[in-house]
Amino acid sequence: MSNSVSSNTYFVGIDGGGSKCLARLESLEGDYLGAGLGGPANPLHGLERAQNSILVSVGNALEDAGLEKEDFSNVVAGVALAGVNLPSLYDIMMAWEHPFKAMYLTTDLHAACLGAHRGGDGAVIVVGTGSCGYSTINDETLTVGAHGFMLGDKGSGAWIGLEAVKAILLADDQLGQQTLLTKVICDKLECKPLDLIELLSKAASSDFAKLAPAVFECVERGDELATEIIQSGAHYIESLARKLLVNKPPRLSMIGGISPLLVEWFKEDLIEQILPPLDQPEQGALYFARAEFDKQNQSVAVG
Amino acid sequence: MSNSVSSNTYFVGIDGGGSKCLARLESLEGDYLGAGLGGPANPLHGLERAQNSILVSVGNALEDAGLEKEDFSNVVAGVALAGVNLPSLYDIMMAWEHPFKAMYLTTDLHAACLGAHRGGDGAVIVVGTGSCGYSTINDETLTVGAHGFMLGDKGSGAWIGLEAVKAILLADDQLGQQTLLTKVICDKLECKPLDLIELLSKAASSDFAKLAPAVFECVERGDELATEIIQSGAHYIESLARKLLVNKPPRLSMIGGISPLLVEWFKEDLIEQILPPLDQPEQGALYFARAEFDKQNQSVAVG
Numbered sequence: 001m002s003n004s005v006s007s008n009t010y011f012v013g014i015d016g017g018g019s020k021c022l023a024r025l026e027s028l029e030g031d032y033l034g035a036g037l038g039g040p041a042n043p044l045h046g047l048e049r050a051q052n053s054i055l056v057s058v059g060n061a062l063e064d065a066g067l068e069k070e071d072f073s074n075v076v077a078g079v080a081l082a083g084v085n086l087p088s089l090y091d092i093m094m095a096w097e098h099p100f101k102a103m104y105l106t107t108d109l110h111a112a113c114l115g116a117h118r119g120g121d122g123a124v125i126v127v128g129t130g131s132c133g134y135s136t137i138n139d140e141t142l143t144v145g146a147h148g149f150m151l152g153d154k155g156s157g158a159w160i161g162l163e164a165v166k167a168i169l170l171a172d173d174q175l176g177q178q179t180l181l182t183k184v185i186c187d188k189l190e191c192k193p194l195d196l197i198e199l200l201s202k203a204a205s206s207d208f209a210k211l212a213p214a215v216f217e218c219v220e221r222g223d224e225l226a227t228e229i230i231q232s233g234a235h236y237i238e239s240l241a242r243k244l245l246v247n248k249p250p251r252l253s254m255i256g257g258i259s260p261l262l263v264e265w266f267k268e269d270l271i272e273q274i275l276p277p278l279d280q281p282e283q284g285a286l287y288f289a290r291a292e293f294d295k296q297n298q299s300v301a302v303g
Numbered sequence: 304m305s306n307s308v309s310s311n312t313y314f315v316g317i318d319g320g321g322s323k324c325l326a327r328l329e330s331l332e333g334d335y336l337g338a339g340l341g342g343p344a345n346p347l348h349g350l351e352r353a354q355n356s357i358l359v360s361v362g363n364a365l366e367d368a369g370l371e372k373e374d375f376s377n378v379v380a381g382v383a384l385a386g387v388n389l390p391s392l393y394d395i396m397m398a399w400e401h402p403f404k405a406m407y408l409t410t411d412l413h414a415a416c417l418g419a420h421r422g423g424d425g426a427v428i429v430v431g432t433g434s435c436g437y438s439t440i441n442d443e444t445l446t447v448g449a450h451g452f453m454l455g456d457k458g459s460g461a462w463i464g465l466e467a468v469k470a471i472l473l474a475d476d477q478l479g480q481q482t483l484l485t486k487v488i489c490d491k492l493e494c495k496p497l498d499l500i501e502l503l504s505k506a507a508s509s510d511f512a513k514l515a516p517a518v519f520e521c522v523e524r525g526d527e528l529a530t531e532i533i534q535s536g537a538h539y540i541e542s543l544a545r546k547l548l549v550n551k552p553p554r555l556s557m558i559g560g561i562s563p564l565l566v567e568w569f570k571e572d573l574i575e576q577i578l579p580p581l582d583q584p585e586q587g588a589l590y591f592a593r594a595e596f597d598k599q600n601q602s603v604a605v606g
Contacts, residue, residue, distance in 0.1 A: 044504075086501060147472045147500055150453070150465070162453070169450045175542050197450055198389060201347075239478050 008074050009101065010067075011293075012058050013286030015111055016041025016050060016081045018129075019206070023057035024282040025065050025075075033067075035282075036060025043093055044083040051096055054079060058100075072099035078289025079103055080111030080281060085143070104292040108281065109134040109143065115284025116253040116277035119291070123249035124277070125241055128256030129209040131156035133240040135249045142247060144240050149205035155233030155240075157209030157258050163229045164215045165200060165208070168193050171225075179225040180218045188214055216261055234265035241270055253277040311377050312404065313370075314596075315361050316589030318414055319344025319353060319384045321432075322509070326360035327585040328368050328378075336370075338585075339363025346396055347386040354399055357382060361403075375402035381592025382406055383414030383584060388446070407595040411584065412437040412446065418587025419556040419580035422594070426552035427580070428544055431559030432512040434459035436543040438552045445550060447543050452508035458536030458543075460512030460561050466532045467518045468503060468511070471496050474528075482528040483521045491517055519564055537568035544573055556580040 010033065015022045021038035038057030043050040058077065063069045077100040084090045085107050093105055113124045113134050123135035130153040132146035149158045164185060170176025172193040182193055188211070191199055200207065218226035244252060254263065255277050263271060313336065318325045324341035341360030346353040361380065366372045380403045387393045388410050396408055416427045416437050426438035433456040435449035452461045467488060473479025475496040485496055491514070494502055503510065521529035547555060557566065558580050566574060 144476050144478070147469075148504065151468055151500060151503065152472055165454055166450075169455055173447050173543075173546065175447070175539070175546060197454060200454065201451065236478070240476075243476065243478060 010062075010065075010075045011078070011286055011289055012061060012075050013078045013111070013282040013284065013289060014041075014054055014057060014080060015108065015281040015285055016054060016057075016079065017108065018042040018045065018082065021050075021053040021057040022280075022282045023054075023061040024280075024286060025058070025061040026286060034061045034064030036062070036064055042082050043089055047092060050081065050093075051098075055099070073101055075100050076289055076293050077103045078111070078285035078287075078292070079105050080108045080285040080288070081105070082108045085109075085146075102293060102296075104289045106285070106288050109146070110136065110141070111284035111288060112255060112277075112281040113284065114287045115279040115281045116255065117251045118278040119284075119287035120251070121249060122251035122253065123244040123247075125237060125244070125252070125254045125259065126256045127156055127237055127254065127258040127262060129156060129158050129205050131159070131237060131240075131256075131258075133244045135244050135247055137247055137249055140247075142244065144243050149208075153205070154236040155258070155262060156205075157212040158205035159208075160215050160229060160233055160258070161208030161211030163233075164211055164226070165196055167225050167229070168196065177225050180221060180223040181215065181226055184214045184218055185211055212258060230262070231265060234262045237262050238266050238270060241266070241274075245273065251275050255281075313365075313368075313378045314381070314589055314592055315364060315378050316381045316414070316585040316587065316592060317344075317357055317360060317383060318411065318584040318588055319357060319360075319382065320411065321345040321348065321385065324353075324356040324360040325583075325585045326357075326364040327583075327589060328361070328364040328370075329589060337364045337367030339365070339367055345385050346392055350395060353384065353396075354401075358402070376404055378403050379592055379596050380406045381414070381588035381590075381595070382408050383411045383588040383591070384408070385411045388412075388449075405596060405599075407592050409588070409591050412449070413439065413444070414587035414591060415558060415580075415584040416587065417590045418582040418584045419558065420554045421581040422587075422590035423554070424552060425554035425556065426547040426550075428540060428547070428555070428557045428562065429559045430459055430540055430557065430561040430565060432459060432461050432508050434462070434540060434543075434559075434561075436547045438547050438550055440550055440552055443550075445547065447546050452511070456508075457539040458561070458565060459508075460515040461508035462511075463518050463532060463536055463561070464511030464514030466536075467514055467529070468499055470528050470532070471499065480528050483524060483526040484518065484529055487517045487521055488514055515561060533565070534568060537565045540565050541569050541573060544569070544577075548576065554578050558584075 009028045011026050013024045021041035023036045025033040036057045038053035041050040041053040059069045113136055116124045121137045125133045133144040135142045153159050164181045168182045171178050215226050219230050252273055254274055312331045314329045316327045324344035326339045328336040339360045341356035344353040344356040362372045416439055419427045424440045428436045436447040438445045456462050467484045471485045474481050518529050522533050555576055557577055
């Protein structure tokens with residue numbers, strides 16, 4: 001039967017995101033065999049492309065391990081994707097006629113959390129292009145934030161960039177405080193303040209997130225408005241952390257490119273409770289796949 | 304020559320917007336002849352569609368006037384469109400091989416202002432789906448706001464709707480104040496708070512603007528958060544009005560569906576300075592076309 005465990009069974013953990021897809025291949029015993037990269041894998045932005053990116057990343061990981069690139073039939077895949085918290089999208093992805101021995105699907109947040117705590121319970125806060133918090137404790141999960149760029153994601157890189165552009169335009173109308181952000185961001189984009197409207201009319205969250213470093217630069221140079229933006233964002237992420245801590249997770253980690261820049265604005269008692277992530281999200285996806293695969297095979301053995 | 308004035312010369316004023324295009328036809332002497340409706344005419348959202356909508360609206364106005372529907376050759380058109388404040392878009396529209404006797408192009412804001420003040424100098428504030436201020440005084444123009452949905456448009460219907468959704472999601476995470484907005488808006492959209500994320504993931508500004516009436520309803524019912532949103536929006540529009548008044552426009556009017564709902568939040572001294580608009584934007588486009596046509600024919604006569 002297809003679910004039987006043989007010595008040539010491999011496990012792969014896949015962390016699929018909006019810009020890339022990372023696969024980590026391990027042996028049945030847990031030895032690292034190889035890694036592979038694929039393209040964007042957010043099923044919300046295209047199901048077929050996401051599935052293709054997953055196959056490319058696993059193919060590359062198999063090749064990296066010196067194995068047959070196209071031979072997916074011995075591979076048990078743990079796939080972590082954004083968006084599959086939506087039941088409709090979860091069902092569509094699960095209906096995929098994938099070529100793997102078995103596939104287990106979970107959210108990117110769940111995999112990030114499992115990775116951060118080496119497969120154990122805990123909580124994570126992700127502040128990169130977007131922002132959110134997540135915890136899993138005794139099989140109970142909690143998601144806070146994750147509202148998306150336009151409706152929330154406060155404190156995130158995209159939110160910071162957007163707030164900076166809003167502040168520049170208000171200052172340009174002389175209806176808001178003058179700010180160093182105008183010079184720093186307009187120099188960076190080689191434009192005048194009003195050009196920002198056309199330039200950013202079709203900008204994605206990732207485009208706004210690219211402006212975040214300029215805002216932190218202005219904070220360092222003492223700009224009041226830039227400092228207010230970062231403080232307000234940090235305040236929200238702090239409240240999100242305290243919300244997660246109510247359930248007493250064994251560990252709390254922060255990941256994502258903006259996280260280390262915000263932590264210094266937190267109160268001391270909170271900073272002390274933030275522990276470094278132990279493993280990467282693709283390793284979290286591997287922990288998930290192994291646990292699910294074991295459960296299924298145990299029940300088969302018992303049955 | 305094509306610009307000569309004969310008794311069968313007609314003038315049409317066209318107000319083209321994101322959802323529809325309105326044409327008003329008048330005789331050389333200024334008598335009303337007919338009106339016509341066309342489809343969306345925002346050139347930013349499709350140049351050909353905008354041009355087609357303009358022709359449809361003028362054709363319908365000619366027909367309404369009992370004239371030959373397809374005979375555009377005696378029609379001098381004043382065309383007012385959003386987006387043509389951008390030089391690139393202005394040039395593209397002006398390069399159009401239109402069928403009119405002559406075409407004069409200006410912005411929707413300019414036409415709205417000319418309409419509101421019967422062709423004279425003045426200032427207007429438009430608060431509908433978006434928000435902005437504009438004045439024209441002694442051939443000097445000033446635009447304030449008009450930053451677009453994502454980057455600004457504070458106080459507008461879309462902004463009000465967006466702020467309400469943000470507040471609902473924060474309240475749902477128990478990271479923001481509880482609010483009546485949750486019940487009123489979720490009842491209206493027949494969904495749970497978290498469903499708003501998927502439901503509005505591809506929403507346009509007009510979709511958010513449709514939520515604004517629910518926010519005003521919550522204000523009437525005493526909801527604190529809804530009241531804060533409206534007060535904050537009204538405060539911005541008030542500052543925009545005061546900015547326009549610095550240049551001492553002969554008149555100041557407010558137009559757009561949200562305007563009357565915000566005025567009551569202004570300080571008394573400002574409310575007293577707001578006068579009703581005298582004519583519609585398509586009439587403003589007519590004033591513009593007549594003035595430009597006269598200028599050109601005078602210079603031809605002088606030359």
